[in-house]
Amino acid sequence: MAANRGVVYLEPGKVEVQNIDYPKMQSPNGKPIEHGVILKVVSTNICGSDQHMVRGRTTAPAGMVLGHEITGEVIEKGKDVEFLDIGDLVSVPFNVACGRCRTCKEGHTGVCLHVNDDRAGGAYGYVDMGGWVGGQAHYVMVPYADFNLLKFPDRDRAMSKIRDLTMLSDILPTGFHGALNAGVGVGSTTYVAGAGPVGLAAAASARLLGAAVVMIGDFNPQRLEHARKMGFVPIDLSQHDRLGEQIAEVVGQPQVDGAIDAVGFEAVGHGGKEQPAVVLNQMMDITREAGSIGIPGLYVTEDPGATEKAAQSGNLSLRFGLGWAKAHSFHTGQTPVVRYNRQLMQAILHDRLNIAEIVNAQVISLEDAAQGYQQFDSGVASKFVLDPHGMLGAA
CATH class of the missing domain: 3.40.50.720 (NAD(P)-binding Rossmann-like Domain)
Structure with a gap:
Protein backbone atom coordinates (compact mmCIF):
# COMPACT_ATOMS: atom_id res chain seq x y z
CA MET A 1 0.00 0.00 0.00
CA ALA A 2 1.38 3.39 -1.02
CA ALA A 3 1.94 6.21 1.45
CA ASN A 4 -0.49 9.10 1.25
CA ARG A 5 -0.13 12.79 2.02
CA GLY A 6 -2.76 15.50 1.95
CA VAL A 7 -3.56 19.11 2.73
CA VAL A 8 -5.05 19.33 6.23
CA TYR A 9 -6.94 22.28 7.72
CA LEU A 10 -5.57 23.00 11.20
CA GLU A 11 -7.02 26.34 12.30
CA PRO A 12 -8.05 29.66 10.75
CA GLY A 13 -5.26 30.78 8.45
CA LYS A 14 -3.29 27.54 8.64
CA VAL A 15 -3.08 24.42 6.50
CA GLU A 16 -0.34 21.82 6.43
CA VAL A 17 0.61 18.88 4.23
CA GLN A 18 0.61 15.80 6.44
CA ASN A 19 0.72 12.03 6.21
CA ILE A 20 -2.88 10.81 5.96
CA ASP A 21 -4.55 7.42 5.69
CA TYR A 22 -4.56 5.64 2.37
CA PRO A 23 -8.17 5.66 1.10
CA LYS A 24 -10.49 2.77 1.85
CA MET A 25 -13.51 1.51 -0.06
CA GLN A 26 -15.97 2.71 2.54
CA SER A 27 -18.36 5.57 3.20
CA PRO A 28 -17.65 8.22 5.87
CA ASN A 29 -19.78 6.24 8.34
CA GLY A 30 -17.66 3.14 7.74
CA LYS A 31 -20.03 1.22 5.49
CA PRO A 32 -18.16 -0.90 2.89
CA ILE A 33 -18.88 0.06 -0.71
CA GLU A 34 -18.21 -1.72 -3.99
CA HIS A 35 -19.24 1.07 -6.37
CA GLY A 36 -16.14 3.18 -5.78
CA VAL A 37 -12.65 3.59 -7.18
CA ILE A 38 -9.36 4.73 -5.75
CA LEU A 39 -7.60 7.36 -7.80
CA LYS A 40 -4.00 8.37 -8.09
CA VAL A 41 -4.49 12.14 -8.09
CA VAL A 42 -3.09 13.69 -11.25
CA SER A 43 -4.12 17.25 -10.42
CA THR A 44 -6.13 18.94 -7.71
CA ASN A 45 -6.87 22.65 -7.41
CA ILE A 46 -7.12 25.22 -4.66
CA CYS A 47 -10.60 26.76 -4.79
CA GLY A 48 -12.01 29.98 -3.40
CA SER A 49 -14.50 27.84 -1.51
CA ASP A 50 -11.57 26.20 0.28
CA GLN A 51 -10.39 29.66 1.28
CA HIS A 52 -13.69 30.36 3.07
CA MET A 53 -12.95 27.42 5.37
CA VAL A 54 -9.29 28.24 5.83
CA ARG A 55 -10.17 31.82 6.79
CA GLY A 56 -12.36 30.42 9.57
CA ARG A 57 -15.59 31.55 7.94
CA THR A 58 -17.31 28.19 8.31
CA THR A 59 -17.68 25.52 11.00
CA ALA A 60 -15.04 23.29 9.39
CA PRO A 61 -13.34 21.08 12.01
CA ALA A 62 -9.60 20.91 12.50
CA GLY A 63 -8.09 17.86 10.81
CA MET A 64 -10.24 17.98 7.67
CA VAL A 65 -8.43 16.91 4.49
CA LEU A 66 -9.27 19.55 1.91
CA GLY A 67 -9.86 19.45 -1.82
CA HIS A 68 -12.89 19.00 -4.06
CA GLU A 69 -11.36 19.75 -7.49
CA ILE A 70 -9.84 16.44 -8.55
CA THR A 71 -8.54 14.79 -11.72
CA GLY A 72 -7.06 11.33 -11.41
CA GLU A 73 -6.10 7.90 -12.70
CA VAL A 74 -8.07 4.81 -11.68
CA ILE A 75 -5.76 2.43 -9.81
CA GLU A 76 -8.31 0.29 -7.91
CA LYS A 77 -11.99 -0.37 -8.43
CA GLY A 78 -14.84 -2.08 -6.60
CA LYS A 79 -16.58 -5.13 -8.00
CA ASP A 80 -19.71 -3.11 -8.85
CA VAL A 81 -17.80 -0.72 -11.15
CA GLU A 82 -18.65 -1.82 -14.70
CA PHE A 83 -17.65 0.93 -17.11
CA LEU A 84 -14.26 2.12 -15.87
CA ASP A 85 -10.93 0.32 -16.10
CA ILE A 86 -7.63 0.51 -14.28
CA GLY A 87 -5.53 3.20 -15.94
CA ASP A 88 -8.45 5.37 -17.08
CA LEU A 89 -7.89 9.11 -16.69
CA VAL A 90 -10.98 10.80 -15.26
CA SER A 91 -12.41 14.10 -14.06
CA VAL A 92 -14.20 14.06 -10.70
CA PRO A 93 -17.24 16.32 -10.28
CA PHE A 94 -16.97 18.03 -6.92
CA ASN A 95 -20.52 16.89 -6.14
CA VAL A 96 -20.69 13.49 -4.49
CA ALA A 97 -23.87 12.03 -6.00
CA CYS A 98 -25.49 8.60 -5.95
CA GLY A 99 -27.18 8.83 -9.35
CA ARG A 100 -30.16 6.93 -7.96
CA CYS A 101 -32.23 9.31 -5.84
CA ARG A 102 -35.00 11.59 -7.06
CA THR A 103 -32.84 14.72 -7.32
CA CYS A 104 -29.98 12.94 -9.10
CA LYS A 105 -32.40 11.43 -11.61
CA GLU A 106 -33.72 14.94 -12.25
CA GLY A 107 -30.16 16.16 -12.88
CA HIS A 108 -29.79 18.05 -9.59
CA THR A 109 -26.65 16.25 -8.43
CA GLY A 110 -25.66 19.14 -6.15
CA VAL A 111 -28.44 18.14 -3.77
CA CYS A 112 -28.18 14.35 -3.81
CA LEU A 113 -30.34 12.83 -1.09
CA HIS A 114 -28.18 9.80 -0.23
CA VAL A 115 -24.59 10.97 0.33
CA ASN A 116 -24.93 13.16 3.40
CA ASP A 117 -26.61 12.16 6.66
CA ASP A 118 -27.24 15.76 7.70
CA ARG A 119 -28.69 17.46 4.64
CA ALA A 120 -28.93 17.21 0.86
CA GLY A 121 -25.72 17.45 -1.11
CA GLY A 122 -22.21 16.08 -0.75
CA ALA A 123 -18.70 17.18 -1.70
CA TYR A 124 -15.13 16.06 -1.09
CA GLY A 125 -13.17 17.75 1.68
CA TYR A 126 -15.82 20.31 2.53
CA VAL A 127 -17.64 21.28 5.71
CA ASP A 128 -21.16 19.89 6.20
CA MET A 129 -20.94 17.97 2.92
CA GLY A 130 -21.06 14.41 4.20
CA GLY A 131 -17.57 13.82 5.57
CA TRP A 132 -16.05 12.60 2.27
CA VAL A 133 -12.25 12.84 2.40
CA GLY A 134 -10.77 15.56 0.22
CA GLY A 135 -8.56 15.12 -2.81
CA GLN A 136 -5.71 17.56 -2.23
CA ALA A 137 -3.67 14.43 -1.72
CA HIS A 138 -1.75 11.69 -3.49
CA TYR A 139 -4.71 9.29 -3.48
CA VAL A 140 -8.48 9.62 -2.95
CA MET A 141 -11.57 7.38 -3.03
CA VAL A 142 -14.54 8.29 -5.24
CA PRO A 143 -17.91 6.55 -4.67
CA TYR A 144 -20.59 5.77 -7.27
CA ALA A 145 -17.80 5.88 -9.81
CA ASP A 146 -19.72 4.81 -12.92
CA PHE A 147 -22.18 7.66 -12.42
CA ASN A 148 -19.83 10.38 -11.21
CA LEU A 149 -16.64 10.09 -13.20
CA LEU A 150 -16.02 11.56 -16.65
CA LYS A 151 -13.52 9.45 -18.58
CA PHE A 152 -11.23 11.27 -20.99
CA PRO A 153 -11.41 9.53 -24.37
CA ASP A 154 -7.67 9.64 -25.14
CA ARG A 155 -5.05 9.71 -22.39
CA ASP A 156 -2.23 11.34 -24.37
CA ARG A 157 -4.49 14.03 -25.75
CA ALA A 158 -5.91 14.66 -22.29
CA MET A 159 -2.48 14.99 -20.72
CA SER A 160 -1.52 17.52 -23.38
CA LYS A 161 -4.41 19.70 -22.16
CA ILE A 162 -4.44 18.67 -18.52
CA ARG A 163 -4.08 22.25 -17.20
CA ASP A 164 -7.37 23.05 -18.92
CA LEU A 165 -9.14 19.77 -18.16
CA THR A 166 -8.42 20.04 -14.44
CA MET A 167 -10.92 22.94 -14.38
CA LEU A 168 -13.78 20.57 -15.28
CA SER A 169 -14.16 19.35 -11.71
CA ASP A 170 -15.64 22.64 -10.49
CA THR A 332 -28.69 29.50 -6.59
CA GLY A 333 -27.06 26.34 -5.29
CA GLN A 334 -24.23 23.96 -6.04
CA THR A 335 -23.56 23.42 -9.72
CA PRO A 336 -24.63 19.96 -10.98
CA VAL A 337 -21.28 19.32 -12.67
CA VAL A 338 -22.28 16.17 -14.58
CA ARG A 339 -24.84 18.23 -16.48
CA TYR A 340 -22.08 20.19 -18.23
CA ASN A 341 -18.66 18.58 -17.93
CA ARG A 342 -18.78 16.37 -21.03
CA GLN A 343 -19.73 19.26 -23.32
CA LEU A 344 -17.11 21.52 -21.77
CA MET A 345 -14.50 18.77 -22.13
CA GLN A 346 -15.21 18.72 -25.85
CA ALA A 347 -14.89 22.50 -26.03
CA ILE A 348 -11.44 22.20 -24.43
CA LEU A 349 -10.24 19.26 -26.53
CA HIS A 350 -11.29 21.03 -29.72
CA ASP A 351 -9.63 24.35 -28.83
CA ARG A 352 -12.79 26.33 -28.19
CA LEU A 353 -11.95 27.20 -24.59
CA ASN A 354 -8.47 28.04 -23.28
CA ILE A 355 -9.65 28.08 -19.70
CA ALA A 356 -6.21 27.51 -18.10
CA GLU A 357 -4.91 30.69 -19.70
CA ILE A 358 -8.08 32.61 -18.86
CA VAL A 359 -7.84 31.77 -15.12
CA ASN A 360 -4.01 31.98 -15.21
CA ALA A 361 -3.40 28.45 -13.94
CA GLN A 362 -0.18 28.07 -11.97
CA VAL A 363 1.10 24.56 -11.27
CA ILE A 364 2.81 23.94 -7.91
CA SER A 365 3.72 20.82 -5.97
CA LEU A 366 1.47 19.35 -3.31
CA GLU A 367 4.13 20.09 -0.72
CA ASP A 368 3.88 23.80 -1.58
CA ALA A 369 0.12 23.90 -0.99
CA ALA A 370 0.33 26.10 2.12
CA GLN A 371 2.20 28.76 0.15
CA GLY A 372 -0.37 28.48 -2.62
CA TYR A 373 -3.17 29.11 -0.13
CA GLN A 374 -1.36 32.19 1.19
CA GLN A 375 -0.76 33.64 -2.26
CA PHE A 376 -4.31 32.96 -3.41
CA ASP A 377 -5.67 34.60 -0.27
CA SER A 378 -3.58 37.71 -0.98
CA GLY A 379 -5.58 38.23 -4.18
CA VAL A 380 -3.11 37.26 -6.88
CA ALA A 381 -4.57 36.80 -10.35
CA SER A 382 -3.92 33.07 -10.47
CA LYS A 383 -5.56 29.69 -10.06
CA PHE A 384 -3.27 27.28 -8.21
CA VAL A 385 -3.13 23.69 -9.46
CA LEU A 386 -1.45 21.10 -7.25
CA ASP A 387 0.67 18.40 -8.91
CA PRO A 388 0.99 15.58 -6.35
CA HIS A 389 2.98 13.15 -8.51
CA GLY A 390 4.80 15.52 -10.87
CA MET A 391 2.64 14.41 -13.81
CA LEU A 392 1.69 17.90 -14.95
CA GLY A 393 5.29 18.99 -15.05
CA ALA A 394 6.11 15.94 -17.16
CA ALA A 395 3.19 16.66 -19.49
Missing part, protein backbone atom coordinates in the same frame (compact mmCIF):
# COMPACT_ATOMS: atom_id res chain seq x y z
CA ILE A 171 -14.89 26.18 -11.61
CA LEU A 172 -15.55 25.82 -15.32
CA PRO A 173 -18.95 24.08 -14.96
CA THR A 174 -19.73 26.44 -12.08
CA GLY A 175 -19.02 29.49 -14.22
CA PHE A 176 -20.97 27.97 -17.10
CA HIS A 177 -23.92 27.21 -14.81
CA GLY A 178 -23.88 30.81 -13.64
CA ALA A 179 -23.86 32.12 -17.20
CA LEU A 180 -26.68 29.84 -18.32
CA ASN A 181 -28.76 30.77 -15.32
CA ALA A 182 -28.18 34.44 -16.06
CA GLY A 183 -29.84 33.84 -19.42
CA VAL A 184 -26.72 34.53 -21.48
CA GLY A 185 -27.15 33.98 -25.20
CA VAL A 186 -26.17 35.44 -28.55
CA GLY A 187 -25.91 39.21 -28.27
CA SER A 188 -26.38 39.39 -24.50
CA THR A 189 -24.90 42.11 -22.35
CA THR A 190 -23.50 40.46 -19.24
CA TYR A 191 -21.98 41.62 -15.96
CA VAL A 192 -19.90 39.34 -13.75
CA ALA A 193 -19.20 40.31 -10.15
CA GLY A 194 -15.74 39.11 -9.13
CA ALA A 195 -12.61 38.65 -11.23
CA GLY A 196 -11.36 35.58 -9.41
CA PRO A 197 -11.16 32.16 -11.09
CA VAL A 198 -14.91 31.45 -10.96
CA GLY A 199 -15.71 34.94 -12.25
CA LEU A 200 -13.27 34.48 -15.12
CA ALA A 201 -14.74 31.04 -15.85
CA ALA A 202 -18.22 32.62 -15.90
CA ALA A 203 -17.00 35.34 -18.23
CA ALA A 204 -15.39 32.79 -20.54
CA SER A 205 -18.62 30.80 -20.52
CA ALA A 206 -20.66 33.87 -21.36
CA ARG A 207 -18.41 34.51 -24.32
CA LEU A 208 -18.72 30.88 -25.41
CA LEU A 209 -22.51 31.25 -25.23
CA GLY A 210 -22.43 34.26 -27.54
CA ALA A 211 -22.52 37.33 -25.27
CA ALA A 212 -21.88 40.57 -27.13
CA VAL A 213 -20.06 42.15 -24.20
CA VAL A 214 -18.86 40.72 -20.89
CA MET A 215 -17.97 43.09 -18.06
CA ILE A 216 -16.19 42.00 -14.88
CA GLY A 217 -16.26 44.09 -11.72
CA ASP A 218 -13.69 43.93 -8.94
CA PHE A 219 -11.59 46.07 -6.59
CA ASN A 220 -8.37 44.15 -7.29
CA PRO A 221 -6.29 45.94 -9.96
CA GLN A 222 -4.16 42.88 -10.75
CA ARG A 223 -7.20 40.72 -11.40
CA LEU A 224 -8.88 43.47 -13.44
CA GLU A 225 -5.81 43.85 -15.63
CA HIS A 226 -5.69 40.11 -16.24
CA ALA A 227 -9.40 40.17 -17.16
CA ARG A 228 -8.69 42.94 -19.65
CA LYS A 229 -5.88 40.92 -21.23
CA MET A 230 -8.29 38.02 -21.63
CA GLY A 231 -10.66 40.22 -23.63
CA PHE A 232 -13.24 41.15 -21.01
CA VAL A 233 -14.26 44.68 -20.05
CA PRO A 234 -12.93 45.50 -16.57
CA ILE A 235 -15.08 47.54 -14.20
CA ASP A 236 -12.97 49.07 -11.43
CA LEU A 237 -15.35 49.23 -8.48
CA SER A 238 -12.94 51.36 -6.47
CA GLN A 239 -13.47 54.27 -8.86
CA HIS A 240 -17.22 54.67 -8.46
CA ASP A 241 -20.01 53.72 -6.07
CA ARG A 242 -22.71 53.69 -8.77
CA LEU A 243 -22.28 50.50 -10.76
CA GLY A 244 -25.09 51.36 -13.17
CA GLU A 245 -23.27 54.48 -14.33
CA GLN A 246 -20.10 52.48 -15.00
CA ILE A 247 -22.09 49.96 -17.02
CA ALA A 248 -23.77 52.76 -18.98
CA GLU A 249 -20.33 53.96 -20.06
CA VAL A 250 -19.83 50.58 -21.75
CA VAL A 251 -23.25 49.64 -23.15
CA GLY A 252 -25.08 52.98 -23.25
CA GLN A 253 -27.59 52.23 -20.50
CA PRO A 254 -27.29 51.41 -16.79
CA GLN A 255 -28.48 47.84 -17.07
CA VAL A 256 -27.56 44.45 -18.49
CA ASP A 257 -29.51 41.46 -19.78
CA GLY A 258 -28.11 39.18 -17.12
CA ALA A 259 -25.74 39.26 -14.16
CA ILE A 260 -23.57 36.66 -12.43
CA ASP A 261 -22.54 36.78 -8.76
CA ALA A 262 -19.16 35.04 -8.52
CA VAL A 263 -18.30 36.63 -5.16
CA GLY A 264 -20.59 35.16 -2.52
CA PHE A 265 -20.98 35.85 1.16
CA GLU A 266 -17.61 37.50 1.85
CA ALA A 267 -18.45 40.47 -0.37
CA VAL A 268 -17.17 43.92 0.56
CA GLY A 269 -18.44 47.36 -0.36
CA HIS A 270 -16.66 50.67 -0.79
CA GLY A 271 -14.27 51.45 2.00
CA GLY A 272 -13.43 47.79 2.45
CA LYS A 273 -16.28 47.06 4.85
CA GLU A 274 -17.80 43.62 4.54
CA GLN A 275 -21.37 43.70 3.27
CA PRO A 276 -22.55 40.16 2.55
CA ALA A 277 -25.58 41.24 0.50
CA VAL A 278 -23.98 44.07 -1.46
CA VAL A 279 -23.38 42.08 -4.65
CA LEU A 280 -26.87 40.58 -4.71
CA ASN A 281 -28.40 44.02 -4.25
CA GLN A 282 -26.23 45.41 -7.05
CA MET A 283 -27.34 42.56 -9.31
CA MET A 284 -30.98 43.50 -8.82
CA ASP A 285 -30.20 47.14 -9.47
CA ILE A 286 -28.42 46.61 -12.80
CA THR A 287 -30.34 43.66 -14.27
CA ARG A 288 -33.12 44.62 -16.67
CA GLU A 289 -36.76 43.88 -16.04
CA ALA A 290 -37.52 40.17 -16.49
CA GLY A 291 -33.78 39.47 -16.56
CA SER A 292 -31.97 36.67 -14.75
CA ILE A 293 -29.32 36.52 -12.05
CA GLY A 294 -27.01 33.52 -11.77
CA ILE A 295 -25.49 33.02 -8.33
CA PRO A 296 -22.57 30.55 -8.42
CA GLY A 297 -20.91 32.48 -5.58
CA LEU A 298 -21.09 30.61 -2.28
CA TYR A 299 -23.55 31.53 0.47
CA VAL A 300 -23.57 29.58 3.74
CA THR A 301 -26.05 28.75 6.46
CA GLU A 302 -23.50 29.51 9.19
CA ASP A 303 -20.74 32.14 9.07
CA PRO A 304 -19.09 32.50 12.49
CA GLY A 305 -16.79 35.23 11.19
CA ALA A 306 -19.52 37.52 9.86
CA THR A 307 -19.42 41.13 11.03
CA GLU A 308 -23.23 41.35 10.95
CA LYS A 309 -24.98 39.25 13.58
CA ALA A 310 -27.78 38.21 11.23
CA ALA A 311 -25.27 37.05 8.63
CA GLN A 312 -23.74 34.64 11.14
CA SER A 313 -26.79 32.45 10.56
CA GLY A 314 -27.03 33.16 6.83
CA ASN A 315 -29.56 36.02 7.04
CA LEU A 316 -28.79 38.84 4.61
CA SER A 317 -30.17 42.36 4.20
CA LEU A 318 -31.57 41.87 0.72
CA ARG A 319 -33.55 44.48 -1.17
CA PHE A 320 -35.72 41.67 -2.43
CA GLY A 321 -38.66 43.92 -3.20
CA LEU A 322 -36.66 45.45 -6.05
CA GLY A 323 -36.00 42.05 -7.58
CA TRP A 324 -39.64 41.12 -7.20
CA ALA A 325 -40.82 44.37 -8.79
CA LYS A 326 -38.50 43.81 -11.76
CA ALA A 327 -39.63 40.17 -12.17
CA HIS A 328 -36.12 38.81 -11.79
CA SER A 329 -35.24 35.14 -11.83
CA PHE A 330 -32.69 34.02 -9.22
CA HIS A 331 -30.71 30.81 -9.54
